[in-house]
Amino acid sequence: AQSVSQHNHHVILSEAASLELGCNYSYGGTVNLFWYVQYPGQHLQLLLKYFSGDPLVKGIKGFEAEFIKSKFSFNLRKPSVQWSDTAEYFCAVNADNYGQNFVFGPGTRLSVLP
Amino acid sequence: KAGVTQTPRYLIKTRGQQVTLSCSPISGHRSVSWYQQTPGQGLQFLFEYFSETQRNKGNFPGRFSGRQFSNSRSEMNVSTLELGDSALYLCASSLGLAGSGTDTQYFGPGTRLTVL
Numbered sequence: 001a002q003s004v005s006q007h008n009h010h011v012i013l014s015e016a017a018s019l020e021l022g023c024n025y026s027y028g029g030t031v032n033l034f035w036y037v038q039y040p041g042q043h044l045q046l047l048l049k050y051f052s053g054d055p056l057v058k059g060i061k062g063f064e065a066e067f068i069k070s071k072f073s074f075n076l077r078k079p080s081v082q083w084s085d086t087a088e089y090f091c092a093v094n095a096d097n098y099g100q101n102f103v104f105g106p107g108t109r110l111s112v113l114p
Numbered sequence: 115k116a117g118v119t120q121t122p123r124y125l126i127k128t129r130g131q132q133v134t135l136s137c138s139p140i141s142g143h144r145s146v147s148w149y150q151q152t153p154g155q156g157l158q159f160l161f162e163y164f165s166e167t168q169r170n171k172g173n174f175p176g177r178f179s180g181r182q183f184s185n186s187r188s189e190m191n192v193s194t195l196e197l198g199d200s201a202l203y204l205c206a207s208s209l210g211l212a213g214s215g216t217d218t219q220y221f222g223p224g225t226r227l228t229v230l
Contacts, residue, residue: 034218036221042223043204043221043222043223043224044204044206044221045221046218046219046220049218090156090157094212101147101159101162101170101172101212102147102159102212102219103159104149104156104157104158104159105156106156107156107157
């Protein structure tokens with residue numbers, strides 16, 4: 001069965017600091033990878049996704065993620081965080097086969113201090 | 115375009131009762147997936163419906179069931195409620211099968227179920 005781990009439960013940064021959130025998955029086949037964000041009081045929104053092609057994908061709000069197949073990783077990055085980035089971030093994996101459901105990581109709570 | 119809507123937004127029930135939650139997908143979307151979100155277990159997949167058929171099911175007991183109507187709206191039912199069923203239930207819609215890998219799921223705001 002697929003599983004997804006996220007390295008940090010809670011990350012605290014000051015504004016303008018750089019961000020990297022780790023995500024690793026366990027599945028040997030072709031996967032599709034996602035990062036979702038849940039801002040306080042709001043519903044889950046897609047930040048970015050990787051299906052194929054360039055392993056460096058850019059998403060909304062200045063976020064990017066790099067797929068490293070050999071490391072089974074899909075880490076999320078942002079060069080300079082803002083207070084408004086305070087949210088919970090979820091990595092998700094979906095195997096590229098019909099009938100495979102989405103598996104979400106446990107989430108990383110990001111707190112950005114003004 | 116309107117997003118995914120879920121009703122009701124909040125619900126309080128007592129143990130042993132049953133509950134029905136509703137989800138209206140984005141117009142044109144044919145797939146609806148349901149998730150349970152709790153602080154301890156995180157986001158867990160319940161099931162996915164596509165063209166009125168359950169296409170995939172997560173590891174939940176049979177007390178959790180669902181259905182999808184011809185207009186793609188979906189309902190989820192939980193019978194014989196237990197305290198542990200207290201959670202945020204999220205619905206997500208996509209154009210095609212969520213498991214196809216080339217589609218994107220859009221989430222609704224969720225229904226907060228509290229079981230007393």
